[in-house]
Amino acid sequence: xxxxxxxxxxxxxxxxxxxxxxxxxxxxxxxxxxxxxxxxxxxxxxxxxxxxxxxxxxxxxxxxxxxxxxxxxxxxxxxxxxxxxxxxxxxxxxxxxxxxxxxxxxxxxxxxxxxxxxxxxxxxxxxxxxxxxxxxxxxxxxxxxxxxxxxxxxxxxxxxxxxxxxxxxxxxxxxxxxxxxxxxxxxxxxxxxxxxxxxxxxxxxxxxxxxxxxxxxxxxxxxxxxxxxxxxxxxxxxxxxxxxxxxxxxxxxxxxxxxxxxxxxxxxxxxxxxxxxxxx
Numbered sequence: 001x002x003x004x005x006x007x008x009x010x011x012x013x014x015x016x017x018x019x020x021x022x023x024x025x026x027x028x029x030x031x032x033x034x035x036x037x038x039x040x041x042x043x044x045x046x047x048x049x050x051x052x053x054x055x056x057x058x059x060x061x062x063x064x065x066x067x068x069x070x071x072x073x074x075x076x077x078x079x080x081x082x083x084x085x086x087x088x089x090x091x092x093x094x095x096x097x098x099x100x101x102x103x104x105x106x107x108x109x110x111x112x113x114x115x116x117x118x119x120x121x122x123x124x125x126x127x128x129x130x131x132x133x134x135x136x137x138x139x140x141x142x143x144x145x146x147x148x149x150x151x152x153x154x155x156x157x158x159x160x161x162x163x164x165x166x167x168x169x170x171x172x173x174x175x176x177x178x179x180x181x182x183x184x185x186x187x188x189x190x191x192x193x194x195x196x197x198x199x200x201x202x203x204x205x206x207x208x209x210x211x212x213x214x215x216x217x218x219x220x221x222x223x224x225x226x227x228x229x230x231x232x233x234x235x236x237x238x239x240x241x242x243x244x245x246x247x248x249x250x251x252x253x254x255x256x257x258x259x260x261x262x263x264x265x266x267x268x269x270x271x272x273x274x275x276x277x278x279x280x
Contacts, residue, residue, distance in 0.1 A: 005255050005256065005259055007229040008034070008227065008228060008229040008230070008250075008259075009036070009228075009250055009251060009252075009255040010070065010238075010249045010250065010251045011226060011251050012251065012252060012253045013251070013254065014055075014056060014251065015112045016251060017249065017251035018063055018065070019057065020042060020228070020249055020251075021033065021060075021063075021065050021067045021249060022063070024228075024247050024249065025066050025067070026066055027115060027236060027239070028233060028239045028245075029239055029245050029246070029247050029272070030066045030067065030182070030223070030238070030244060030245065030246040030247070031065070031066065031067040031246060031249045032067060032068045032069055032070045032104060032230075032246060032247075032248055032249065033056065033060075033067055033068075033069055033070070033249050033250065033251060034070045034071060034072075034106070034154030034226065034248070034249075034250040034251075035049065035052055035053065035056065035070075035071070035091075035250075035251065035252045036074070036250050036251065036252035036253075036254040036255055037049065037075045037252060037254045038061070038072045038074045038075045038108070039075075039079060040074065040075055040079065040080075041074070041080065042080075043080055043084060046076050046080065046084060046085075046088055047077075048057070048074070049088070049235075050076055050088035050089070050091050050092055053092045053095075053158070054070060054091065054092060055094045056069055057069060057092070057095050057099055057101055058095070058099065059217045060099075060101065061099040061101065062161055064079070067249075068096070068101050068102040068103065068104065069096070069101075069102075069103055069104070070103070070104040070105075070106050070248065071089065071092065071103065071104070071105065071106060071183060072105075072106045073085045073089060073105060073112065073115070073116055073119060074106055074112065076088040076089050076092075076114075076211070076277075077128065077219050078115060079114060079190055081120065082115050082119065085115070085119060086119050086122055088235065089103070089105065089119060089123070089260075090123060090126070090128070091186075093123055093128050093130060093131045094128070096131075097128060098252055100131070101130065101154075102130045102131070102157075103130065103131050103132075104120065104133065104134070104157060105120055105131065105132070105133040105134070106133075106134055107133065107134035107135065107136055107159070107244055108163070110139060110163070110165050110166045110170065110198060111195045112140070112267075113139070113145070116133065116143060117133065117149070119249060120132075120133040120149075120154075121149075121152070124154075126253050127216045130195070131155075131255050132154060132156060132157065132196070133153030133154070133156060133157070134155055134156065134157045134158070134159060134198075135157075135158055135159075135184060136159055136160065136161035136170075136172050137158060137159070137160050137171075137177055137178075137180040137181035137184050138160055138161035138165065138170040138180070139161065139169060139170050140169060140170065140171065140178040141164070141252075142168070142184060143180065143183060143184060143187070144276045146184055146187060146188060146191075147187075147195075149151050150165065150191045150192065150193065152193070153192040153193045154193040154194075154195060155193060155194040155196070156188060156195060156196065157196035157198050157225060158184050158185055158188065158195065158196065158197060158198060158199075159198045159199070159205075160169055160177050160178070160181055160199065161177070168183075171186055178201075178204065181199070182204065182207060185197055185204075185208050185211070186211055186277065189208075189211060189212060189215065189217050189222060190215065194221060194222065195221065195222040196222070196223050196224075196225050196246070197222060197223070198223065198224075198225035198226070198248075199224075199226075200230055200231045200234070205224060205234075205238070208222075208224075219242065219243060219244070220244075222244075223243070223244035223245065223246055224238055224243055224244070224245050224246070224247065225245070225247075225248060226246075226247055227247070227248050227249070227263075228247050228248060228249040228250070233245060235258050250267055255272060
Protein backbone atom coordinates (compact mmCIF):
# COMPACT_ATOMS: atom_id res chain seq x y z
CA UNK A 1 0.00 0.00 0.00
CA UNK A 2 2.90 2.35 0.77
CA UNK A 3 4.02 2.06 -2.87
CA UNK A 4 0.83 3.81 -3.94
CA UNK A 5 -1.42 0.80 -4.53
CA UNK A 6 -3.91 2.27 -2.04
CA UNK A 7 -4.90 4.66 -4.80
CA UNK A 8 -6.36 1.70 -6.71
CA UNK A 9 -6.95 -0.97 -4.03
CA UNK A 10 -9.30 -0.50 -1.07
CA UNK A 11 -6.96 -1.97 1.52
CA UNK A 12 -5.91 -5.46 2.49
CA UNK A 13 -8.90 -6.35 4.71
CA UNK A 14 -12.66 -6.38 4.32
CA UNK A 15 -12.95 -3.85 7.14
CA UNK A 16 -10.78 -1.41 5.18
CA UNK A 17 -12.77 -2.06 2.04
CA UNK A 18 -16.12 -1.49 3.78
CA UNK A 19 -14.96 1.96 4.87
CA UNK A 20 -14.12 2.83 1.25
CA UNK A 21 -17.42 1.43 -0.04
CA UNK A 22 -19.36 3.49 2.48
CA UNK A 23 -17.53 6.64 1.42
CA UNK A 24 -18.32 5.92 -2.23
CA UNK A 25 -21.99 5.35 -1.38
CA UNK A 26 -22.07 8.60 0.57
CA UNK A 27 -20.86 10.36 -2.59
CA UNK A 28 -23.78 8.95 -4.58
CA UNK A 29 -21.81 6.14 -6.21
CA UNK A 30 -22.49 2.42 -6.37
CA UNK A 31 -19.69 -0.14 -6.10
CA UNK A 32 -18.60 -3.69 -6.47
CA UNK A 33 -15.78 -5.38 -4.67
CA UNK A 34 -13.39 -8.19 -5.56
CA UNK A 35 -11.13 -10.30 -3.37
CA UNK A 36 -7.82 -10.07 -5.20
CA UNK A 37 -6.50 -13.40 -6.38
CA UNK A 38 -6.60 -15.81 -9.31
CA UNK A 39 -5.19 -19.06 -10.70
CA UNK A 40 -5.90 -21.15 -7.59
CA UNK A 41 -4.67 -24.71 -8.07
CA UNK A 42 -5.84 -26.27 -4.80
CA UNK A 43 -9.43 -27.47 -4.47
CA UNK A 44 -9.64 -26.70 -0.77
CA UNK A 45 -8.34 -23.18 -1.32
CA UNK A 46 -10.88 -22.60 -4.09
CA UNK A 47 -13.72 -23.67 -1.76
CA UNK A 48 -12.33 -21.35 0.92
CA UNK A 49 -12.41 -18.43 -1.53
CA UNK A 50 -16.09 -19.15 -2.25
CA UNK A 51 -16.78 -19.19 1.49
CA UNK A 52 -14.98 -15.87 1.84
CA UNK A 53 -17.15 -14.37 -0.89
CA UNK A 54 -20.25 -15.57 0.95
CA UNK A 55 -18.96 -13.69 3.97
CA UNK A 56 -18.36 -10.57 1.90
CA UNK A 57 -21.94 -10.67 0.60
CA UNK A 58 -23.30 -11.05 4.11
CA UNK A 59 -21.21 -8.11 5.29
CA UNK A 60 -22.42 -5.92 2.42
CA UNK A 61 -25.98 -6.80 3.37
CA UNK A 62 -25.47 -6.16 7.07
CA UNK A 63 -23.81 -2.81 6.37
CA UNK A 64 -26.65 -1.86 3.95
CA UNK A 65 -24.14 -0.91 1.26
CA UNK A 66 -25.02 -0.33 -2.38
CA UNK A 67 -22.41 -2.81 -3.54
CA UNK A 68 -22.17 -6.22 -5.15
CA UNK A 69 -19.27 -8.54 -5.91
CA UNK A 70 -17.20 -9.43 -8.96
CA UNK A 71 -15.04 -12.54 -9.07
CA UNK A 72 -12.71 -14.52 -11.28
CA UNK A 73 -13.41 -18.17 -12.01
CA UNK A 74 -9.71 -19.06 -11.85
CA UNK A 75 -9.84 -17.83 -8.24
CA UNK A 76 -12.62 -20.38 -7.66
CA UNK A 77 -10.75 -23.31 -9.18
CA UNK A 78 -11.31 -23.12 -12.94
CA UNK A 79 -7.76 -24.37 -13.53
CA UNK A 80 -8.82 -27.55 -11.69
CA UNK A 81 -11.84 -28.06 -13.91
CA UNK A 82 -15.01 -26.31 -14.99
CA UNK A 83 -17.18 -28.34 -12.62
CA UNK A 84 -15.24 -27.22 -9.54
CA UNK A 85 -15.49 -23.57 -10.56
CA UNK A 86 -19.20 -23.96 -11.32
CA UNK A 87 -19.97 -25.52 -7.95
CA UNK A 88 -18.09 -22.78 -6.12
CA UNK A 89 -19.52 -19.85 -8.06
CA UNK A 90 -23.03 -21.29 -7.78
CA UNK A 91 -22.70 -21.22 -3.99
CA UNK A 92 -21.76 -17.54 -4.17
CA UNK A 93 -24.56 -16.63 -6.59
CA UNK A 94 -27.13 -18.49 -4.49
CA UNK A 95 -25.95 -16.62 -1.39
CA UNK A 96 -26.27 -13.35 -3.30
CA UNK A 97 -29.80 -14.28 -4.40
CA UNK A 98 -30.73 -15.01 -0.80
CA UNK A 99 -29.59 -11.47 0.08
CA UNK A 100 -31.09 -9.81 -3.04
CA UNK A 101 -27.64 -9.05 -4.37
CA UNK A 102 -25.73 -9.64 -7.60
CA UNK A 103 -22.53 -11.37 -8.76
CA UNK A 104 -20.46 -10.42 -11.79
CA UNK A 105 -18.23 -13.13 -13.30
CA UNK A 106 -15.17 -11.32 -14.60
CA UNK A 107 -13.64 -12.27 -17.91
CA UNK A 108 -9.99 -13.31 -17.95
CA UNK A 109 -7.57 -14.25 -20.73
CA UNK A 110 -8.90 -15.60 -24.02
CA UNK A 111 -8.11 -19.25 -23.28
CA UNK A 112 -10.85 -19.39 -20.62
CA UNK A 113 -13.58 -17.43 -22.41
CA UNK A 114 -15.47 -20.56 -23.52
CA UNK A 115 -15.44 -22.03 -20.02
CA UNK A 116 -16.45 -18.73 -18.43
CA UNK A 117 -19.41 -18.28 -20.76
CA UNK A 118 -20.40 -21.92 -20.30
CA UNK A 119 -20.51 -21.47 -16.52
CA UNK A 120 -22.54 -18.27 -16.93
CA UNK A 121 -25.04 -20.03 -19.19
CA UNK A 122 -25.38 -22.94 -16.74
CA UNK A 123 -26.15 -20.55 -13.90
CA UNK A 124 -28.80 -18.73 -15.94
CA UNK A 125 -30.34 -21.97 -17.19
CA UNK A 126 -30.59 -23.20 -13.59
CA UNK A 127 -32.84 -20.24 -12.83
CA UNK A 128 -30.31 -17.83 -11.32
CA UNK A 129 -30.75 -14.41 -12.89
CA UNK A 130 -28.75 -12.34 -10.37
CA UNK A 131 -25.51 -13.00 -12.24
CA UNK A 132 -23.75 -11.32 -15.12
CA UNK A 133 -20.51 -11.60 -16.99
CA UNK A 134 -18.13 -9.56 -19.16
CA UNK A 135 -17.24 -9.23 -22.84
CA UNK A 136 -13.95 -7.75 -24.08
CA UNK A 137 -14.08 -5.67 -27.24
CA UNK A 138 -10.51 -6.42 -28.29
CA UNK A 139 -11.39 -10.07 -28.91
CA UNK A 140 -12.61 -10.77 -32.44
CA UNK A 141 -15.19 -13.17 -31.08
CA UNK A 142 -16.92 -10.69 -28.76
CA UNK A 143 -19.68 -9.64 -31.16
CA UNK A 144 -20.61 -13.25 -31.90
CA UNK A 145 -20.58 -14.00 -28.18
CA UNK A 146 -22.94 -11.10 -27.57
CA UNK A 147 -25.39 -12.34 -30.18
CA UNK A 148 -25.37 -15.80 -28.63
CA UNK A 149 -26.07 -14.39 -25.16
CA UNK A 150 -28.86 -11.95 -26.05
CA UNK A 151 -31.64 -14.57 -25.79
CA UNK A 152 -30.78 -14.79 -22.06
CA UNK A 153 -31.52 -11.06 -21.61
CA UNK A 154 -28.07 -10.85 -20.04
CA UNK A 155 -26.52 -8.36 -17.66
CA UNK A 156 -23.20 -7.69 -19.39
CA UNK A 157 -20.25 -5.47 -18.62
CA UNK A 158 -18.28 -4.32 -21.65
CA UNK A 159 -14.55 -3.60 -21.38
CA UNK A 160 -11.83 -3.12 -23.93
CA UNK A 161 -9.61 -5.85 -22.44
CA UNK A 162 -6.44 -5.72 -20.34
CA UNK A 163 -4.62 -8.99 -21.04
CA UNK A 164 -1.84 -9.26 -23.60
CA UNK A 165 -3.34 -11.32 -26.41
CA UNK A 166 -2.11 -12.57 -29.76
CA UNK A 167 -3.23 -10.71 -32.93
CA UNK A 168 -4.67 -14.07 -33.93
CA UNK A 169 -7.46 -13.59 -31.39
CA UNK A 170 -7.51 -9.86 -30.62
CA UNK A 171 -7.37 -6.54 -32.45
CA UNK A 172 -3.84 -5.15 -32.13
CA UNK A 173 -4.86 -1.56 -32.98
CA UNK A 174 -6.58 0.70 -30.45
CA UNK A 175 -8.81 2.24 -33.11
CA UNK A 176 -10.22 -1.19 -33.97
CA UNK A 177 -10.76 -2.02 -30.29
CA UNK A 178 -12.62 1.26 -29.77
CA UNK A 179 -14.77 0.73 -32.87
CA UNK A 180 -15.69 -2.77 -31.71
CA UNK A 181 -16.50 -1.37 -28.26
CA UNK A 182 -18.99 1.08 -29.77
CA UNK A 183 -20.63 -1.67 -31.82
CA UNK A 184 -20.99 -3.89 -28.77
CA UNK A 185 -22.44 -1.14 -26.60
CA UNK A 186 -24.97 -0.04 -29.19
CA UNK A 187 -26.05 -3.61 -29.97
CA UNK A 188 -26.43 -4.38 -26.26
CA UNK A 189 -28.42 -1.21 -25.59
CA UNK A 190 -30.78 -2.13 -28.42
CA UNK A 191 -31.12 -5.62 -26.97
CA UNK A 192 -33.24 -6.94 -24.12
CA UNK A 193 -30.66 -7.05 -21.31
CA UNK A 194 -28.76 -4.65 -19.09
CA UNK A 195 -25.59 -2.89 -20.22
CA UNK A 196 -22.66 -1.95 -17.99
CA UNK A 197 -20.40 0.46 -19.88
CA UNK A 198 -16.98 0.08 -18.29
CA UNK A 199 -14.61 2.73 -19.63
CA UNK A 200 -12.80 5.89 -18.56
CA UNK A 201 -12.79 7.22 -22.12
CA UNK A 202 -14.98 10.34 -22.11
CA UNK A 203 -15.40 10.18 -25.88
CA UNK A 204 -16.95 6.72 -25.63
CA UNK A 205 -19.04 7.73 -22.62
CA UNK A 206 -20.43 10.75 -24.45
CA UNK A 207 -21.20 8.62 -27.48
CA UNK A 208 -23.05 6.06 -25.35
CA UNK A 209 -25.11 8.80 -23.70
CA UNK A 210 -25.99 10.36 -27.05
CA UNK A 211 -26.97 6.97 -28.48
CA UNK A 212 -29.17 6.17 -25.49
CA UNK A 213 -30.93 9.51 -25.83
CA UNK A 214 -31.42 9.10 -29.58
CA UNK A 215 -32.86 5.61 -29.11
CA UNK A 216 -34.98 6.62 -26.07
CA UNK A 217 -33.24 4.02 -23.91
CA UNK A 218 -34.16 4.50 -20.25
CA UNK A 219 -31.36 5.17 -17.80
CA UNK A 220 -32.34 2.14 -15.73
CA UNK A 221 -31.22 -0.05 -18.65
CA UNK A 222 -27.53 0.82 -18.34
CA UNK A 223 -24.82 2.11 -16.04
CA UNK A 224 -21.24 3.33 -16.21
CA UNK A 225 -18.44 1.50 -14.43
CA UNK A 226 -14.97 2.73 -13.57
CA UNK A 227 -12.04 1.61 -11.46
CA UNK A 228 -11.49 2.86 -7.94
CA UNK A 229 -8.95 5.66 -8.03
CA UNK A 230 -9.27 6.32 -11.76
CA UNK A 231 -11.02 9.51 -12.91
CA UNK A 232 -12.88 10.07 -9.59
CA UNK A 233 -13.98 13.54 -10.67
CA UNK A 234 -15.58 12.13 -13.82
CA UNK A 235 -17.34 9.47 -11.73
CA UNK A 236 -18.93 12.15 -9.55
CA UNK A 237 -19.85 14.35 -12.50
CA UNK A 238 -21.74 11.50 -14.18
CA UNK A 239 -23.52 10.63 -10.94
CA UNK A 240 -24.53 14.26 -10.48
CA UNK A 241 -26.04 14.17 -13.98
CA UNK A 242 -28.29 11.34 -12.86
CA UNK A 243 -26.44 8.34 -14.29
CA UNK A 244 -25.76 5.26 -12.25
CA UNK A 245 -22.00 4.96 -11.73
CA UNK A 246 -20.46 1.84 -10.21
CA UNK A 247 -16.89 1.89 -8.93
CA UNK A 248 -14.91 -1.37 -9.04
CA UNK A 249 -13.19 -1.52 -5.66
CA UNK A 250 -10.92 -4.54 -5.07
CA UNK A 251 -9.24 -5.47 -1.81
CA UNK A 252 -7.01 -8.14 -0.36
CA UNK A 253 -3.47 -8.98 0.68
CA UNK A 254 -2.57 -10.14 -2.84
CA UNK A 255 -2.59 -6.61 -4.21
CA UNK A 256 1.12 -6.58 -5.04
CA UNK A 257 1.29 -9.71 -7.21
CA UNK A 258 -2.03 -8.70 -8.77
CA UNK A 259 -0.70 -5.32 -9.91
CA UNK A 260 2.62 -6.78 -10.99
CA UNK A 261 0.93 -9.44 -13.11
CA UNK A 262 -1.26 -6.84 -14.77
CA UNK A 263 1.79 -4.76 -15.63
CA UNK A 264 3.73 -7.78 -16.85
CA UNK A 265 0.87 -8.94 -19.07
CA UNK A 266 0.34 -5.53 -20.61
CA UNK A 267 3.17 -3.00 -20.05
CA UNK A 268 0.95 -0.21 -21.40
CA UNK A 269 -1.00 -0.49 -18.15
CA UNK A 270 1.95 1.13 -16.35
CA UNK A 271 1.48 4.39 -18.21
CA UNK A 272 -2.27 4.19 -17.64
CA UNK A 273 -1.92 3.85 -13.87
CA UNK A 274 0.76 6.52 -13.62
CA UNK A 275 -1.31 8.95 -15.67
CA UNK A 276 -4.38 8.21 -13.58
CA UNK A 277 -2.50 8.86 -10.37
CA UNK A 278 -2.07 12.53 -11.27
CA UNK A 279 -5.32 13.06 -13.21
CA UNK A 280 -8.49 14.22 -11.48
